[in-house]
Amino acid sequence: MFSQLWGSMTEEFKPTWEDVAQRYGRKIYNFAYRLTGNPDDAADLVQEVLLRVRRGLSSYExxxxxxxxxxxxxxxxxxxVRKKQRRPESALPEGDHIMLGASPSPDEVLASVRLSDDVQSALLKLPYEFREAVVLCDVVGLTYDEIAQAADVPVGTVRSRIHRxxxxxxxMLTWPV
Amino acid sequence: MARMTPGHNERGELFSAYLDGELTRDEVALVGDMLDGDEDAIAEFHAIREVRATLRLLPEFEVPAALLPDGHLGDRLSAYLDGELVSLEYRRVSRHLVDCPECRAELAELDRARIAVRSLPGVDTGMTGEIPVLPARKRRRGLIAGGIAATAAAAVLVLGLGIGGADAPVYSLDDLAARHVARASAEPASAVLPAMIEVSAP
Structure with missing residues (x-):
């Protein structure tokens, strides 16, 4: 991703938090959205991450x-997530309004909307470490190495989590014939 | 749930990593052998490819614009005026100013406000003789608070309200106010602005 581009620049070059926001804001938002199924949580996460990036950039090597x-x-x-768990009324959304395994709609457009709803709802049912690995790989587009660094686990674990x-x-997504 | 054997799991993992381009040359060859004429393996390969493609085709959401910076200089403008930016950021800010009339206008306004505060006349406290003032404050401050704090500190100096330590330098009030007004009038907004941009041009 962009690290290669930045890596090839002069040693002095460091991204500013605005650079990070412009280049990664959308990815971070989509990561959070797919992980939580919720636009408000996704927006909160983008803000929190940009704040942490702003504070942490000076120590980034x-x-x-x-x-x-x-x-x-x-x-x-x-x-x-931990903060929310201390407030019982706002658990992570479960997507229970979606009927998994329902027949596909005859209308092509509706069907495709429903398909992404089904995929989203299935994602939310995955245990966290599997959901995270799949989202970082297929939604964010990271390599196994990058996911391993992000999650602080060996690459072999990443490979296994993505597959599982x-x-x-x-x-979950197989429709009955 | 589908039945799972260790063999199946290992095979599926190889297929999954193969599709992600994460296998070594030897493993790729192994996948080729596994798929050769084995209908079970081929079906599993297709199933994994399908779910991977489904995930990758999920629509991408647009991040709400309010969450991202607007691309302008914001609180860095005050830090720029106060000479508080380190060289790399200074150059970026200068470059942006050359291209952005909006930020240039904001900079000029901030500069006028800054000079207005710095030009506040000294107030006669009725005291005579000499008063102790604080030694010059350390210049490292947060970007947002920097400009305001610096000008506030200057105003405090003029009003003679500083509480000096035992070894603080001693100035006469009249001398201090005169020097301050002289400095403020020596750098009007119109003179400061073009000079700074000129310095920045590559």
Whole structure:
């Protein structure tokens, strides 16, 4: 991703938090949206991450920028979840309004909307570490190495989590024939 | 749930990583062998490819614009005026100012406000003789508070309200006010602005 671009520039070069916001804001928002299924939580996360980036950039050493950024993002997300769990009325959304396994609509457009709703709802049912690995890989577009750095686990664990996550999704998303 | 054997799991993991381009050359060859004529394996490969493609085709949401910075200089303008930016950021700010009339106008306004505060006349306290003032404050401050705090500190000096330590330098009030007014009138907004931009041009 952008780290390669930044890495090839002069040693002095460091992104400002505005650079990060412009280049990654959308990715961070989509990461949070897919992880929570909720636009408000996604917006909160973007703000929190940009704040942490702004505070943390001075200590960032040129290296894997994606690993650094996504570790911050992930920690901010998990801190947010922990905070919410202390307030019982706002649990993470479960997407229970979606009927998994319902027949596809004859209308093509409706069907595709429903498909992404179904995928979203299935994602929310995955245990966190699998959901995170799949979202970072397929929604954000990180490499296994970058995911390993973000989640602080070995690459082999990432590979296994992505596969098992996809496998669980496949089982949830199979429509009865 | 589909039945799972360790063999299946390992195979699926290889297929999944293959699709992500994360396999070594040897593992790629292994995947080729696994798929050769094995209908079960081929079906599993297609199923994984399908779910991966479905995830990757999820629509991307537009991040609400209010969450992102607007691309202008904001609180860095005051820090720029006060000479508080480090060289790299100074150059970026200067470059932006060359291209952005909006930020230039804001800079000029901030500069006028800054000079207005700095030009506040001294107030006669009725005291005579000499008063102690604080030694010059350390210049490192937060970007937002920097300009305001600096000008407030200057005003305090003029009013003679500083509480000096035992070794604080001693100035006469008249001398201090005169020097301050002289400095403020020596750098009017119109003179400061073009000079700073000129310095910045590459």
């Amino acid at each position: 040129p290296g894997s920028f994606d690993g650094w950024l996504w570790r911050i993002t992930r920690n901010a997300f998990l801190d947010g 996550g996809r496998k669980m999704l496949r089982e």
